[in-house]
Amino acid sequence: MAGSDIFETIVVGMIIGKSDLILNRNTVDNYINLVQWGKAELVDKLGFAPPGMTIDQHPIMEFGMLPGSKAAIWAKSEHQFYKPLKLGSKISISGKVIDKYTKRGKNYIVAEFETRDDMGDLLLRSQETGILIELEK
Amino acid sequence: MESPDFDPKLGNEIPPLTKIALTPIKPAEANPIHTDEYARQLGMRGALVGGLMLLSYILEMLYSFFGVKWFYYGKINVSFIGGGAINGDSVIAHGTLISFEQESDGTRLYLDVWMENQAGEKIVVGKASCVK
Numbered sequence: 490m491a492g493s494d495i496f497e498t499i500v501v502g503m504i505i506g507k508s509d510l511i512l513n514r515n516t517v518d519n520y521i522n523l524v525q526w527g528k529a530e531l532v533d534k535l536g537f538a539p540p541g542m543t544i545d546q547h548p549i550m551e552f553g554m555l556p557g558s559k560a561a562i563w564a565k566s567e568h569q570f571y572k573p574l575k576l577g578s579k580i581s582i583s584g585k586v587i588d589k590y591t592k593r594g595k596n597y598i599v600a601e602f603e604t605r606d607d608m609g610d611l612l613l614r615s616q617e618t619g620i621l622i623e624l625e626k
Numbered sequence: 627m628e629s630p631d632f633d634p635k636l637g638n639e640i641p642p643l644t645k646i647a648l649t650p651i652k653p654a655e656a657n658p659i660h661t662d663e664y665a666r667q668l669g670m671r672g673a674l675v676g677g678l679m680l681l682s683y684i685l686e687m688l689y690s691f692f693g694v695k696w697f698y699y700g701k702i703n704v705s706f707i708g709g710g711a712i713n714g715d716s717v718i719a720h721g722t723l724i725s726f727e728q729e730s731d732g733t734r735l736y737l738d739v740w741m742e743n744q745a746g747e748k749i750v751v752g753k754a755s756c757v758k
Contacts, residue, residue, distance in 0.1 A: 524682040563677030573697040
């Protein structure tokens with residue numbers, strides 16, 4: 490079964506960790522280029538980063554939690570937005586595993602993430618389901 | 627900024643968004659599914675474009691329509707299906723109004739959202755909503 494060795498080590502409730510990020514102009518510009526974001530006024534006039542900019546931290550955090558896990562495919566992605574990501578702000582992301590299951594021979598991990606600003610205000614709540622794939626040894 | 631021309635009738639489509647789906651180099655270091663070599667081992671045509679990229683295109687479409695309100699009231703729930711997008715594929719994000727309800731801060735519009743690849747195959751499906 491793909492990913493079974495790593496999958497067995499995952500415990501529901503496991504804390505995925507915390508990731509801190511400063512949304513400076515360079516970081517935001519890199520993301521804008523990455524996703525070909527076409528609405529420049531969002532950053533230039535409003536001083537906000539594109540919505541979802543911090544979501545790419547989630548798989549990085551998951552990989553960090555699972556040594557030996559190198560590949561995964563997103564199956565589902567759910568997000569609720571509460572406040573903008575402000576240019577220059579420091580944000581923190583925390584995550585934990587909330588479910589794991591096997592379906593049709595594939596191993597799924599469900600994780601929940603919260604993104605907060607340096608005042609502790611909630612910016613984004615996310616739930617993501619990924620299919621774990623283990624590299625051939 | 628909000629889309630000025632939308633007729634809020636059930637079944638009407640918000641302005642779609644077309645992108646060339648690209649696989650960035652950096653994430654491939656962490657997840658080889660975004661490299662040609664590994665993706666082909668799994669039977670794919672080439673490097674799989676990450677779900678984050680596809681989601682970001684849909685979010686841009688929704689921001690273009692809902693404006694800043696998306697940051698305060700936006701909700702989205704999508705599933706990645708089919709063969710996904712391969713590096714260089716042309717993809718189109720869509721959204722269609724399916725219902726609405728009154729909230730204290732305005733009217734929340736509920737949309738079916740989806741994305742098609744260049745072959746017309748749906749590769750992302752889901753729901754989104756926001757106060758308009």
